[in-house]
Amino acid sequence: MVGIVIVSHSEQIAEGIKTLAGQMAGANQKIIAAGGMTDGSIGTDAIRISEAVAAADSGDGVLVLVDLGSAIISTETAFELIEPEVAARVVIADAPIVEGAISAAVQASIGATLAEVKAAAEMAKAMQKL
């Protein structure tokens, strides 16, 4: 099953999205929050993200949802810190973090491939709310 990692500058945002997406996808879906810094301040931590990716991976790949700015740079740095074998099956979704995470988690929970999960997340970009 494809794992999901949520990277936000805020620990609470990442945890909140994890809870929200987890409610839709069910308890078996791996969703790991990697928000904020270990001292509780706002920011992104490449080491925390690399640990989250390793924890989310069960061999079928990991999709990472990011908020903005340094979240992307830190995530790409994290890819350099993990095993190359795992890094080869981890991708960042070009998607809104909340809607993308929910779509991705639901897809992943029904056993979709990494490419399908990524596509589901990225479709959320075009989602009309009104």
Added chain:
Amino acid sequence: MSKTLFGMIQALQETISSQEAFLTELDGAIGDADHGINMNRGFEAVITKFTEEDTDIGASLKKLGMTLLSTVGGASGPLYGTAFMRAGAEAQGKETLTLEEAEVMLAAAIKGIQDRGKAVKGEKTMLDAMMPAQDALKQAVAEGLSVVEGLEKACAAANEGIEFTKTIRATKGRASYLGDRSIGHQDPGATSFTLMLETATKYLKA
């Protein structure tokens, strides 16, 4: 006084600490006013992880970079973190450096920052100080200058790079939202790099 890697790292930490307000003020003009705060938080964490026992330059720069990754928070965390780690990878097992080795390390650091930030020269970033500094080091190596002489040339080039960042608009990072209003302000990242280079140079010269 004998020069040690620990001594140099302490000197870097003191510089970042004493320049925290200045760096934050520069960032306040064109960014999100946290560069000094973030860098200071990073180096305060760094200093707790080193002792005089740390003499392997490669291993130490890797440790320094990893610490910045997890403590700085803003974009300068992964950028400087990657830079120090890539520089360290070129100095594994070394306890001293030639000017030529220092140039190779700076080149690797620049490459790391470019891999991360996808920036090129002239976008009002730290690269606008780093790349001229590397060119100066390369020339100093060709001229057969000493380590300190070469580093002094690099500092002069980096300072010219800072001046250059005042004349251009930002196209990367938060400052790019300001467009032409970023002109006239020097780049905080170029400034923090130059301050660190000057500190290392002064430490070796003293």
